Amino acid sequence: MVLKVLAIVVVLILVYIFFFKKSRESEITGNKKHEIEDELVECPTCKTYVSSKESILSNGKYYCSKECLLNK
Incomplete structure (x- = not known):
């Protein structure tokens, strides 16, 4: 009797x-894909990488700071 109960469990x-x-794992991994919406871009002046949200966009190029933008 105990063996049958263990088998059912x-x-x-x-x-x-x-x-x-x-299904729970796919929901978790699906949410992580939507969290990453930012990408790193390279500053053409000093060659450092900066977040595209924090960078300065000028003439189609992303700059890390005002100094790099002025020294282009």
């Missing part, structure tokens, strides 16, 4: 892992 755990665990 093991089958239920395997069914849970097979059907429900994968």
Whole structure:
């Protein structure tokens, strides 16, 4: 009797892992893809990388600071 109960519990755990665990993992990894919306761009003057959100856009080029923009 105990062996039958253990077998049923093991089958239920395997069914849970097979059907429900994968859907939760895909939801988690799907959300992480949407978190990364920023990219690093290279400053043409000093060749450092800066976030495109924090950079200064001028004539289609991204600059890391006003000094680099003026010294182009």
